[in-house]
Amino acid sequence: MRAVSVNSLALLLFCTLACVLHLWGGLERRLERRERDLGPSSAKTFRALLAVPAARTTARFFNVTAGRSGGVDAKRARDNQTNTAELEDDPLEDGVFWSRSLEARLPASFSEDRARAWSLRARAQRVVSLEPGCGRTSNQLATFSDGSRACVRYGINAEQVQGETLAYYLARLLGISNVPPLVLAQPSAEQWAHVRPRVDSLQWSGRAMVSMTEWIANLSGVVTPAPLRPDGSGLRPSVDLGNRTEAELLELVQWSDLVVFDYLTANFDRLVSNLFSLQWDSRVMERNTSNLLKTPHGVLVFLDNEAGLVHGYRVLDMWERYHSSVLRSVCIFRRRTAQRVAALHRYRDARTRLFDLYRESEPLAAQQGFLSDEHARILQDRIDRVYRHILHCKGKYSQL
Structure with missing residues (x-):
């Protein structure tokens, strides 16, 4: 009889302990959710992100001319990739x-204002170096005097440069802003004087027309x-x-x-x-x-x-x-x-x-x-x- 009582008491204590642990775990989860809702990471939710001012979001989006993403932007990217919450609104x-x-x-x-500003810089800056890094060997990665970069594409024939250029402007006409800013250039111009030996070694035509698009990092x-x-x-x-x-x-x-x-x-x-x-x-x-x-x-x-x-x-x-x-x-x-x-x-x-x-x-x-x-x-x-x-x-x- 005493053995039964001891076993019953042990079972009662075990059940009580399990309930306490279950309630404590639930409380901890509720507190974690509460912290996520109220803390800095609440901006990861869909509705909270909608409330972020557009200008601020755009200004901090990414730095393509620096050649790398900043720590805050990189963290935001990781947060975006790990966000698996379903949307609350109908898409x-x-x-x-x-x-x-x-x-x-x-x-x-690539907004129109951003593209316009980049185009002005790309036409004004001197090209100080050319190196591989933009696809096929006839293309080159150009560095400007201000440290920014562009992909220079020398088409196998003129229609390729023409097609890429007109495709860029058609995207702008359609309001599709996923095509990087582009300008045309002539390597025979004074802007290219510093890299003339490199241009000659590439055997580009003396009257060639090339396209330059903004180089995007990462x-x-x-x-x-x-x-x-x-x-x-x-x-x-x-x-x-x-x-x-x-x-x-x-x-x-x-x-x-x-x-x-x-x-x-x-x-x-x-x-x-x-x-x-x-x-x-x-x-x-x-x-x-x-x-x-x-x-x-x-x-x-x-x-x-x-x-x-x-x-x-x-x-x-x-x-x-x-x-x-x-x-x-x-x-x-x-x-x-x-x-x-x-x-x-x-x-x-x-x-x-x-x-x-x-x-x-x-x-x-x-x-x-x-x-x-x-x-x-x-x-x-x-x-x-x-x-x-x-x-x-x-x-x-x-x-x-």
Whole structure:
């Protein structure tokens, strides 16, 4: 009997201790959540980040001219990457558009003011060194007299530099700010006098025209997201987006712009080239996408657009079925991008608007030349196709 009493007492004490530990653990977890809600890290939550003033967020975004990210910005990038909380708001509006609240969370990229300021510096500074570091050997990493850097691209032929330049201005016309600032330059100019021996050793043509784009530090590769792979369901409103993290959704917003941009320019040297390579490389989609990189803060950087527009239009027949397939896989768009496509469709003046922006912004525009009549017609036709595709998506999904 005494043995039973002792066992019962021991069991009672064990149960009491377990309850105390359970309550204490719950209290600790509640206190931790309370600290996260009230402490400095509360800015990591979606709603709190929306409350951060836009100007402050942009000013502290990243330092590309210094060649490295600061400690505060690096920590913010790590916080972004580890944030797996689901969004509280619906990521879509009006069926096929990313929500305004989600777009407000996009990391700052290459604004027009920032691009204009960089362009002025790039045209004014002396080039003090050229070295490898920007892709193929004919390209060079240039350092300016103020210590900033730029990637100098010498095209295999003139249409590549022309295509990259016009693709940059088309992105600006569309309000797509993921393409780094770009200026044209002539290595025969006085700005290049200090590196003339290096230019001669590269065997660049004496009258060559090169493009210079802002050099971005600390970039990493980007793998095509699952919805946009051949075995994926596509980026459509019918896809469940609720279980995606904030960082994943923000990247998908930028992918939707990339698909529109690459279709309009017929750029085959990015996602389309990966699709083509599936014929002999079944795992190509698991590796980094060509000419697409990402900053530590989540900005997708659309690099090396020289295959677009001029060259892309010349070989359009070879790649068109891949371009069309990628465009059909997307039925969610940024509202601003869709509005600008609609305006270019309505007024049918893509050539005029692009030419005016190019001529007003680039002092060497006359020497570099512009789209031929045939290529201008192709551009307008592709704008019309994107517009009709957006209408198709709205008709299919706007009631969701």
